[in-house]
Amino acid sequence: MKNEFTVIWPVYIDSNRTISEGRKIAKDESVDDPSLKEIRKACYKLHLQPAIEKYKSYPGSWYEHSGRVTVKTDMKKNELLRAVASKINNEIRKY
Numbered sequence: 001m002k003n004e005f006t007v008i009w010p011v012y013i014d015s016n017r018t019i020s021e022g023r024k025i026a027k028d029e030s031v032d033d034p035s036l037k038e039i040r041k042a043c044y045k046l047h048l049q050p051a052i053e054k055y056k057s058y059p060g061s062w063y064e065h066s067g068r069v070t071v072k073t074d075m076k077k078n079e080l081l082r083a084v085a086s087k088i089n090n091e092i093r094k095y
Contacts, residue, residue: 008069009058013085036067042087
C-alpha cells in the first residue's frame with residue numbers, strides 16, 4: 001500500500017460528529033468543524049502535497065457537499081488523521 005492516495009474527509013476529524021456518522025479519531029483529538037482550507041494547510045505543514053476536491057460528497061451524508069482532500073503518503077490513515085487534527089488545533093487555530 002505504499003505511495004497510494006489517502007482520502008481525508010472533514011467528517012473524519014470533526015469533533016461534532018459521532019463515530020457512527022464517520023469520525024475516525026477520538027473526540028478529544030478532533031477538530032471543531034474543520035474546513036478544507038485548514039486541512040490543506042495542515043497537510044502542507046506535514047510536507048504533504050494535498051489535492052482538494054471541493055464538490056465531492058461524503059457517502060454517509062451524500063446531500064452535503066463537504067469536499068475532500070487527497071494526499072499521497074506512506075503514513076497509516078489514523079496516524080495521518082491525528083497529525084492533521086493536531087496541526088489544525090495547535091498551529092492553524094491559535095486561540
